[in-house]
Each structure stands twice: as C-alpha cells, then as structure tokens.
Amino acid sequence: MKQVHVNGKYDENNISSLILKLNFVFNLENKEVKNCDFQIKIPQKDFTSITSLVIYKILAYSLDNKCLDNPSANIDEITILFSKFHLHDLIKAYYDKKDVDRIFADIKPLQKSDFFVAPHPINRDVIKSKDDLSNKYYEIIHDYYKDKNFDIIEYIKTCLVEISSNFLYHAENDEKSILMAEGNKSKVEIISVDTSEGILSTMKEKYTDSNTKLLNLAFQRKVSSKIENGHCGTGLWLINEIVNKLKGKLIIHTEGYIYRNIQGKVSTFASSYWKGTIVYVKLPITEVLEINNFFTEIMSKEKKYI
DSSP states (O other): OEEEEEESOOOTTTHHHHHHHHGGGGGOTTTOBOOEEEEEEOOGGGOOHHHHHHHHHHHHHHHHTTOBSSOEEOHHHHHHHHGGGTOHHHHHHHHHTSSHHHHHHTOOOEEOSSOEEEEEEESTTTOOSHHHHHHHHHHHHHHHHTTTOTTHHHHHHHHHHHHHHHHHHHOTTOSOEEEEEEEOSSEEEEEEEEOSSOHHHHHTTTOOSOHHHHHHHTTSTTOOTTGGGTOOSOHHHHHHHHHHHHTOEEEEEETTEEEEEETTEEEEEEOSOOSSEEEEEEEEOOSOOOHHHHHHHHHHHHHTTO
16 A cells, blocks of 8 residues: 655745655556555644645546545545635545535635635636636735735735636646635735646747746746737736735746745756646735836836837
C-alpha cells in the first residue's frame, strides 16, 4: 500500500514541499492504482488557504482522471479541516463521488468578524466574463474594507478579475478550479490553483526560449501566447505592477518552475513539478494607497504601446 502522510504547516513559502508529496498522481492518469492511503493531519490553525486548494486539486485530478481506485483517507478529519474555508461539502462529495457538480456550483463566500474567506468556483458555466466575477465578489470585499481603505477594493478586484480571466483563457482542460480570496484588516491573499496546461506550455505555442526566460517573458506587457486571438497580454503584467506598487508578494508555480516577486525583487527557478498553474498574491493593507495615481501611471505606460 502506498501511504501519503501530510502534516506540518505549508504556506506560500514552502508549498513546494507539499507538491512534492502529492504530485505523483500526475503520472497515473487512467491507471486506477489500488491501495493508496492519504493521511492528512494538519492542525486547523496551520491549515492555510493555499494548502487547501492544492490538496483539493490533487483529489479532484485523481478522481476525474481515474488515477486511483477508491483511495482511502482520514476523510472525517480532512472534512473538518476544509470547513475552515467553507469547502467541506465539496471535499466530501468528491470522496463519496456524489453531487460534485451541484455542490461545486453552490460554493459561496463566508465572512466572520475578523476575516473573510471567499472561495469561488471558476469554470465556463459559472463565470461568463470578467464583469461576472467582479460583480459576484464586489459586495463582500466592499463591505469588509470600506471603513479601512476604500481604494484597496479596486486593487483586490483587479487581481481577482485578471487571475480568473487568465484561467478562463488558458486553462481550457480544467472545469473544477476554485479562486480563493482570504483577508483581514492587514492583508488579503488571493489564490488560484488549476491542473490544465501551465504557463510554460501555453507560452511554448509561440515562443522558443528556455523555461526560465519564458516564465519571465509571460510577465511582460503585450506578451501572450494567444495575442492574435484578441488577448492583449496585460493580465500577469498588471498583477505584477500592483504587487510592485503595494510592496506585496506574487508567487507562481507552473510545470516545475517558480516565478517569485517579493516586494519588487524577482527570481525565477526550478522547483517541484505541478501540472498547471498555482497563483498566489498577497497584498498588504497597512498604508494609505493612491489608486488614482496608480492607474494614471498604468495608462501612461499603456500609451507607450499604442
């Protein structure tokens, strides 16, 4: 029996270690391997949003692609863990192979006194356009941050919309991904995890550079693997600009490589293989922001390309 033990704390800084424990399933498509046991024992206080989405996507990929045959797991404990992010019903549905589509489509945000969690299903049936996602998220973000810093709402919305838009345009083989926004009065984190084609695969449709150069190229203005199809190549670039402006954090895992922007310091390097793309954005909310000046600067840069 193959046993997979997951414990400890995984966050954006060491999620590669968790990926390394779980990514064996990407080599098992249609193999229906028997006798696999998952024991996930993470204290709920250490259970992070990025950990929840990585584990969820591994579970979904394994079952949707017939990687494993009736794997066993400590499902009751796992379900309790996922209740922290309002995803317990979905995890149980996947494990029971029952009502997955209905429960996935019914995922809703959760707001508590000291933080909000806004998981949202992303697929082409639920999200039809950028405006659709923006409207669905606006109320909970507005209500939570309107007394703290009204301008941050536009930054958060922009990142949410660009991340989801990038998914809809490029992750064509993934129908069950989730975009998560989690925040409190000092920060907001936005995470998206898919198991479709990664950034490198899509970039290689048009460009022939090395993997590290391709990943850096993806964040340049007017660069897109599908620019001839009406995509203007602004999504990742704009998210990067916002992260630079707010001195935040952007970490992307895709197909064995990481792009990392920590307060404007960028590095790109090889890491644990993930099929598809993991996007993590952290925006601090600790200073007065001048969003009008920021978007004025963005429009000024835009004119240079016209």
